[in-house]
Amino acid sequence: MESTVTKNSGAAAARRPGYGQLLRTPGALSFLIPGFAARQPFAMLTIGILLLVQHTSGSYGTAGAVAAVTGVAMALFAPQTGKLADRFGQRAVLLPGVLVHAASVAALIALALADAPLWALFAAAVPTGASVPQVGPMVRARWAAKLEGTPLAGTAAAFESVTDEFTFVVGPVLATTLCTVVHPAAGLATEAVLTVVGGLLFAAQKRTQPAHGLNSPHARVEHVSALSVPGVRVLAIAFLGIGSVFGGMQVSLTAFAEEIGNPGVNGVLYGVFAAGNMLAGIACGAIAWKSGPRRRLLLGYLGLTLAASLLWTAHAPVLLGALGLVVGLCMAPALITGYTLVESLVPASARTEAFTWLTGAVALGQAAAVTVAGRLADGYGSHAGFLVPLAGTALALATLLTLRSRLVPRTGGRTVARGVGHRVPVAVD
Template identity: 35%
Template sequence: MSNPYREIFRAPGAKGFAAAGFIARLPIAMAPIGIVAMLSQTHGEYWLAGAVSATYALTNAFLAPQISRLVDRAGQTAVVAPATAVSVIAFVLLIVAANQDWPVWTLFVSALLAAAMPSIPAMVRARWTEIFRDRPELYTAFAFESVADELVYIAGASLSVGLSVALFPEAGMLASTLFLAAGTAAFILQRSTEPRLRQSANGSGGSAIRFRPVQIITLALIFVGVIFATAEVSTVAMTKELGQPGAASLVIGVYALGSFILGLIVGALNLTMPLPRRLVISVAAIALTTVPLLFADTVQLLAVTVFISGLAISPTFITAFGLIERRVPESMLTEGITWVMTGIGIGMALGAFAAGWVVDAFGARSGFWVSVVAGFASLLTVLLGQRSLAGGRQEMPREALAQPAE
């Protein structure tokens, strides 16, 4: 039996852009926590560190789809290069401002400008789509990317915090900025795999978020993002309550491990079930596996239930991105993917806040109720959206086409 992952990397240029894309996306996990680790040490105020990090994360969640929309119209090199340059310069200014104790407002301005960082995972998936459009290999490629995302979140956050604590406060952010600059440069220099521009049959006006499938999938993954953050916050609180705070990183790692393993397996299978139905099954598995978390009363049981809870994450992502590729116009693919990824980020921000409030008010284990509610909300969203998700590739709604192209 042939290895499907070996097959996709036989495509010319695939190894190069996948490797560069992995390095370039490390700041997705490194930057937010790196800002907190840096500023909490240089300024000694966690509220300030959290506020600057949130400013960066939320602004990036707003800007990333707009940048991806420009990419769909002008091409990856034309947009990603200047956007990354702005982000890299702003990160450098943020590091200097923290080190030299510049006024607080400079931290927030730097964070706002750094949020111009483009969505590299969306760019990478667009390149895979260009190579394997309407071929089964694309499903395997999306599976690989979902697993790569898991590795980024496992390694990136730990690396950022570890460097800041072991070396000097700015070390994590400095490494993140270097990864962004070097990885993105290597990525955009590989012009042979850059997707060609596609003009929409109905003009270029409007945004991909106007499409019902994009709205449904983005909303569903906002709830999945809530589950992510809740699992992390509640795990930290639970292990502390159980007297083993050091076990938190291990339990969180196990959560990502479950998703990593099943993602590799699913990507190697030649599944024929329709994507909308597959998404229902994946999200249902996520919802159901949040329930055992409520009954974990030891670190060992918590690790087991968290591992099980993480199993369906990668299959959900793989299917969601596959649906986006099938349902939005080819000329809006990068933006469509970015909206979904933005939904995950928004959900993580909301989940961290909600879980923190519930834990403070009702205790550590109660935080997992946020996961349960979010899981079944995601399932309900997907179930109600089945008709829209089951359609063919869509075109821009007429009311959007009536607007002049920007």
């Protein structure tokens, strides 16, 4: 029986449809295009805060602290946003959320430019982070609802990770360029505009949002929090390591560019890192994998840890760019496989919440990283800040190796619950 399941899974992987067929899915472009604009905050917000507050305060530590408060607020509130979306619908959550976010960003900009005390910046940073729209998880939930049980589901998971990484190519470069060429606050202001425009357009796509609340076929089943699933908790801890790479790279690259007297190179270096992430994501979606997602996740984190261990040794922009590219190439397999695993661990009624726990974990790891890396960069230079991604990924890898047995569906790895009374076979190793 097991060999039949494995053989069928391998055959399905070999027949995996391409991105072109995925994009021809009816209604897909209607939520993908506005969703791309609306997910820019995650890519632009931290770097925008870092550049603005560092400009007004002269301290990477202060800038990192404000960005960290934003990240912690995002991490704490993202899962609650997911729960509300599962219960009341994505539109009901997005409409007020994008307006609160834009107002909070405006307040943060005004306070920073007025040289307000740190506590005031913290006060504005909390609603700024708490109101970041969780569009990425919402898009994933729409794909999952539309493609559940079809060969396109795996392609959609890879496509979403590629899209996320593409925002990290565009967002930080755009924010850095605006902050250095136009005005220190221009990056954050653009982020707020994109949030409002993209978020409202995405919320308007009512026909493609998943069923929710009493409209859901799973409404008859008592809702269980996604965090009650052991595998989700393990993945959330592992995704803290992903966040440490994003946060540590953003602060340390910014400090490195200042040290060499070329602030503009920051956006280029971060763009190279994010481009490696995106290219690896495209490749992951095109490969018909023979190994299971759990094994790929462990190998992805092992490669990411090894690549991050070399960052602190780079003293020239070209070498740092090359190492950043390698780190980016190792990042995508870990991200994509993590999202693939979490979808198999939770029922559809908790899917948006599960995705937001991972997104929140990335934000929390990023918040801790920008704080620690900022202090290290202030005290010891940018190269000390690059030790933060190494520490974060090493701890994540150790967690995965220790708790890898929990990354198996409760049914023991033979089947995964796909809603109520419906199971499909999967391979987990």
